[in-house]
Amino acid sequence: MIRSELVQKLAALNPGLTLQEVDRIVDIVFDSIGSRLAEGGRVELRGFGAFTTRARDGRTGRNPRTGAAVVVPSKRVPHFKPGKEMRNRLNGHG
Numbered sequence: 001m002i003r004s005e006l007v008q009k010l011a012a013l014n015p016g017l018t019l020q021e022v023d024r025i026v027d028i029v030f031d032s033i034g035s036r037l038a039e040g041g042r043v044e045l046r047g048f049g050a051f052t053t054r055a056r057d058g059r060t061g062r063n064p065r066t067g068a069a070v071v072v073p074s075k076r077v078p079h080f081k082p083g084k085e086m087r088n089r090l091n092g093h094g
Contacts, residue, residue, distance in 0.1 A: 037078055049082040 001009075003026065011022040033043045033051055043051040058074035082090070 040076075045083075047083055047085040049080055049086055052079050052081070053077065054079045
C-alpha cells in the first residue's frame with residue numbers, strides 16, 4: 001500500500017472527514033514519527049510495532065560503475081520492530 005492508497009482508504013472509512021483533512025492527518029502522523037526519530041527517540045504503536053533508529057558504522061564501499069573505493073560515513077537508520085499482535089496476524093495466529 002502506498003501513501004495515497006492509505007489516504008483513500010482512511011477517507012472511505014471516515015465519511016465525516018474530507019480527503020484533504022485525512023491527507024493532513026496522515027501528514028501529521030508521519031511528520032511526528034519522523035521528528036521523534038530525528039531526536040533519537042522511539043515511537044511505539046501498541047498492537048502494531050515500534051520505530052527506532054540504529055547506528056550504522058562507516059565503511060569503505062565500492063562505486064558499482066567504476067569499482068573505485070568510496071567512503072560511506074557512519075549514520076543512523078530507521079528500524080521497525082513489529083509488535084506481538086502484528087507478528088501473530090502475519091503468521092496466521094490472529
